[in-house]
Amino acid sequence: MKKIWVLTVLILTSLIFAACSSDSANSDDGSDSEDSSEGEGTTVEIFSWWTGAGEEDGLLALIDLFKEKHPDIDVENAAVAGGAGTNAKAVLASRMQGDDPPSTFQVHGGAELNDSWVAADKMQPLDDFYEENDLMDKFPQDLIDLVSDEGNIYSIPVNIHRGNVIFYNKKVFEENNIEVPTTFDEFLAASEELEAAGVTPLALGDKNSWPATQILENILLAKLGPDDYKGLFTGDVAFDDSRVVESVELFGEMLNYINDDHASRVWQDAAQLVAEGDAAMTVMGDWAKGYFSNDLNLTVNEDFGYITTPETEGLFMVITDTFGLPKGIENEEETKEFLKVLASVEGQDTFNPLKGSIPARVDADESKYDEYGKDTMDDFQNAEALAPSIAHGSAAPEGFLTKMNQAVNIFVTQQDVDQLVNALVNASSEF
Amino acid sequence: MGTKQKKRKKFSKDQWLAIGFLTPSIVLIIIFVYGFISWTGYVSLSNWNTIVPDFSFAGLKNYLFLFSDFRFQSDLRNMLFFTILFIGAVILLGLCLAILLDKKIKGESFFRNIFLFPMALSFVVTGVVWQWLLNPSTGVNNFLKTFGIEPLWYTDTNILAGFQWGQIEFGVPVAIISIVIASAWQMTGFALAMYLAGLRGIPEELREAARMDGASELQIYRKIILPQLRPITASVVIMMAHISLKIFDLIYAMTGPGANFVTDVPGLYMFETTFRGNYYAHGAAIAIVMLLAVAIFIVPYLWNNRRADS
Structure with a gap:
């Protein structure tokens, strides 16, 4: 009997152990939400991947501004570092699937918002919020469309980056007496001359394959025009359209002028080639401007210049970070207060000069921005059309982007036009 | 009663x-x-290839997709040749160093520590270091240039002895050699330690007896020492195989998937397709294939151990 008694005790203890450890495993995941619920919903948890220089300063300044206005509300900065947002998105996905959403989170406007979280019915519409705060005419209509799905608005754009920019080394072009190209013919001719002069015409760093995808998306925008470019993702234009094939062929021609060691470089390394004069141009979003001026201490329009990618003048490839309101959070009112600050001129002008982006609002204070910023704000407000970027998740779902990146990676080496076009057609069958 | x-x-109570x-x-x-x-x-086996879970039964669809996919076929090829070259390099170098250290040289512990030390590093650190060392435009090429050779290292997209097979060119990807160098640099110390312990365990009498019978040193190693080290080799192969088949961190830090996926491995594909592309079912299928690949090495080993126990 005694032994059975001992055994029972041991088994019970072991079960308690097991229960405890699975409990603690659960609370590891859920500790954030528990913390916020303890404070009776007075903690606003802001989820982002803004941990780099500049962007983190911007976020912290924004949080300070919010605390000034609402000293009674606590803010938790739940930023996840690494992988240009990949890690953060993975953490976000598991939290959303576990019904433990952060109060508000960073998400690129467009497909990344609409085809995932809105489609999964995890977001609250913000139409009333826009009305109450008189925001409807403060953002360009194209931008509001980008954060809307079936007539409802789902998030607040905070900043704008431009994706169709070529950064070039001014001295290289001056020394070789070459004009900066504005069409693809000029681009190829200039590349030929630059190559003859011993300079790599186009710097590419595709260790991560999206910079190559970004070149292709810019060619697609130029060749299809903004409406048909958007049509690719609504099914109105097929991916085996002759203009897509032409774009891919052109992409292949441009790849003849890239640096040999592109696969060992990331975009910063490619920008460095341009800065040092080993390469003439690089196609990159305008976060590269911050890299040139802050990290490499170069002067805009003196050491390096910028121009829109060929044949996309007047068009604006837009990458926008936005914040929305998930369903099932406890502190909706407080979170809305934070979104209000985020949407205000004051909020946007606090964040963007530090991050090196331009505000999404059209009525922001231009004097707070540098020369490039002012220039881009003019372009943004007077743009013929805004186009969503594929490479940054705005035009198409992440699943399509992953497959497109893979196909582009193969194309950069094999240069098989049919193969890439087929891969795009197959990938697009999913949306 | x-x-x-x-x-x-x-x-019993115990x-x-x-x-x-x-x-x-x-x-x-x-x-x-x-x-x-x-x-x-x-x-x-489900259809969960979006951000929203979908557990409807898909049969082997995900596996069929993967085995016809260019990237996954490349991954299997890379995994195979990486495993062969990596295990080969580690065993060969580890054994040679162990035999040399076993000669009771002066400062043996000093050398042992030097060779073991890379094991104390994490694969991520090794990856970053070797990424710069084998970078074609910096690193060792600055030195090799003086001899007129400039290998492309991990940016080389050539496939040695390649022939078309399925979607891919099947052969030894040149870029994989860079990763073999980095990983062998880190893990050779482990094989060295194992073999050194093994060599110390072989009684001196055996060698003496062989010498009395007139065997040459080479014959002693071939006929006596190496057969005695067989269980050690088996352990090293198992340990290294499970590292190389599941490798992720080293390649992620060093090269990424590489141009044309010449340095891609299933671990990288699983991570990217699951957490970037939201293809959860594809990711799970890759994980299962990796599990089976490791099981090919581990299960016979466990089976053997079980038999030896009973």
């Missing part, structure tokens, strides 16, 4: 105690290891 008492005594202490960990392992393996297997 007698038999009943015997039954009661089947487990054994009861052991069972009691083992139960929690067994329960935990069943839930958190085997439970999650089964869960992954279940997901790999």
Whole structure:
């Protein structure tokens, strides 16, 4: 009997152990939400991947501004570092699937918002919020469309980056007496001359394959025009359209002028080639401007210049970070207060000069921005059309982007036009 | 009466105690290891290829997709040649260094520490260091340039002895050699330590006896020492195979998937397709294929051990 008694005790203890450890495993995941619920919903948890220089300063300044206005509300900065947002998105996905959403989170406007979280019915519409705060005419209509799905608005754009920019080394072009190209013919001719002069015409760093995808998306925008470019993702234009094939062929021609060691470089390394004069141009979003001026201490329009990618003048490839309101959070009112600050001129002008982006609002204070910023704000407000970027998740779902990146990676080496076009057609069958 | 008492005594007090202490960990392992393996297997047979879970049954669709996919075929090729070259390099270098150290040289412990030290680093650190060392435009090429050779290292997209097979060119990807160098640099110390322990375990009398019989040094190594080291080699192969088949961190830090996926491995593909592309079922299927690949090495080993025990 005694032994059975001992055994029972041991088994019970072991079960308690097991229960405890699975409990603690659960609370590891859920500790954030528990913390916020303890404070009776007075903690606003802001989820982002803004941990780099500049962007983190911007976020912290924004949080300070919010605390000034609402000293009674606590803010938790739940930023996840690494992988240009990949890690953060993975953490976000598991939290959303576990019904433990952060109060508000960073998400690129467009497909990344609409085809995932809105489609999964995890977001609250913000139409009333826009009305109450008189925001409807403060953002360009194209931008509001980008954060809307079936007539409802789902998030607040905070900043704008431009994706169709070529950064070039001014001295290289001056020394070789070459004009900066504005069409693809000029681009190829200039590349030929630059190559003859011993300079790599186009710097590419595709260790991560999206910079190559970004070149292709810019060619697609130029060749299809903004409406048909958007049509690719609504099914109105097929991916085996002759203009897509032409774009891919052109992409292949441009790849003849890239640096040999592109696969060992990331975009910063490619920008460095341009800065040092080993390469003439690089196609990159305008976060590269911050890299040139802050990290490499170069002067805009003196050491390096910028121009829109060929044949996309007047068009604006837009990458926008936005914040929305998930369903099932406890502190909706407080979170809305934070979104209000985020949407205000004051909020946007606090964040963007530090991050090196331009505000999404059209009525922001231009004097707070540098020369490039002012220039881009003019372009943004007077743009013929805004186009969503594929490479940054705005035009198409992440699943399509992953497959497109893979196909582009193969194309950069094999240069098989049919193969890439087929891969795009197959990938697009999913949306 | 007698038999009943015997039954009661089947487990002694110590054994009861052991069972009691083992139960929690067994329960935990069943839930958190085997439970999650089964869960992954279940997901790999589902249609969950969006951000919203969808557990409807898909059959082998995900596996069929993967085995016809250019990237996954490249991954299997890379994994195969990486494993062969990596294990070969580690065993060969580890054995040679162990034999040299076994000569009772001066400062043996100093050298042993030097060779073992890279093991103290994490693969991520190794990856970053070797990424710069083998970068075609910086690193060792600055030195090799003086001899007129400039290898492309991990940016080389050539496939040695390649022939078309399925979607891919099947052969040894040149870029993989860079990763073999980095990983062998790190893990050779482990094989060295194992072999050194093995060599110390071979009684001196055996060599003496062979020498008395007139065997040459080479014959002693070939006929006596190496056969004695066979169990050590088996352990090293198992340890290295499970590292190389599951490798992720080193390649992620060093090269990424590489141009044309010449340095891609299933681990990288699994991570990217699951957490970037939201293809959860594809990711789960890759995980199961990796599990089976490791099982090919581990299961015979465990089987052998079990037989040896009983």
